Amino acid sequence: xxxxxxxxxxxxxxxxxxxxxxxxxxxxxxxxxxxxxxxxxxxxxxxxxxxxxxxxxxxxxxxxxxxxxxxxxxxxxxxxxxxxxxxxxxxxxxxxxxxxxxxxxxxxxxxxxxxxxxxxxxxxxxxxxxxxxxxxxxxxxxxxxxxxxxxxxxxxxxxxxxxxxxxxxxxxxxxx
Numbered sequence: 483x484x485x486x487x488x489x490x491x492x493x494x495x496x497x498x499x500x501x502x503x504x505x506x507x508x509x510x511x512x513x514x515x516x517x518x519x520x521x522x523x524x525x526x527x528x529x530x531x532x533x534x535x536x537x538x539x540x541x542x543x544x545x546x547x548x549x550x551x552x553x554x555x556x557x558x559x560x561x562x563x564x565x566x567x568x569x570x571x572x573x574x575x576x577x578x579x580x581x582x583x584x585x586x587x588x589x590x591x592x593x594x595x596x597x598x599x600x601x602x603x604x605x606x607x608x609x610x611x612x613x614x615x616x617x618x619x620x621x622x623x624x625x626x627x628x629x630x631x632x633x634x635x636x637x638x639x640x641x642x643x644x645x646x647x648x649x650x651x652x653x654x655x656x657x658x
Contacts, residue, residue: 485551488630489543492558495623496539502616503532508580511606512591518605519591525616527583528576535568539623546630559631562624569620576613 506522526532542561546554588603589595 492626495626498619502619505612507613509608512603513605523583528579555631558627562627565624
């Protein structure tokens with residue numbers, strides 16, 4: 483893949499990360515005692531670091547467009563372990579982070595804090611499994627970052643100088 487295609491794919495993967503993080507990862511319905519409200523918990527509520535990582539990726543993408551290709555490779559090489567660590571953190575801490583997000587929402591709505599509030603006020607909790615799409619978007623983004631960081635920097639061929647052209651013409655003149 484050439485550099486332009488990798489940059490376009492990188493932009494697309496950042497958009498996918500933002501889309502899947504913004505979708506509802508969990509649907510909740512509260513009991514009548516809590517107002518019988520229905521709401522969704524998005525990836526941004528579960529992992530608040532997502533927005534900072536998206537801004538970091540967007541800044542890195544812009545910087546890679548404005549700098550030489552070698553610097554762009556270094557930028558993507560720095561981002562690769564960050565996104566790998568984030569992906570592992572999402573896999574390992576998903577359930578606990580979902581529980582913390584539920585607790586924060588219920589505390590905000592009812593004023594009752596703690597895990598007991600979830601058992602008392604949650605009538606229905608449905609997992610939408612859209613977090614799987616976010617994990618796939620992380621893996622796509624990581625693959626693109628690794629491709630960009632490991633790709634060879636293409637050296638552009640320099641145009642021949644006037645001296646080289648004159649020497650070439652002199653060679654032809656001597657052949658006549």
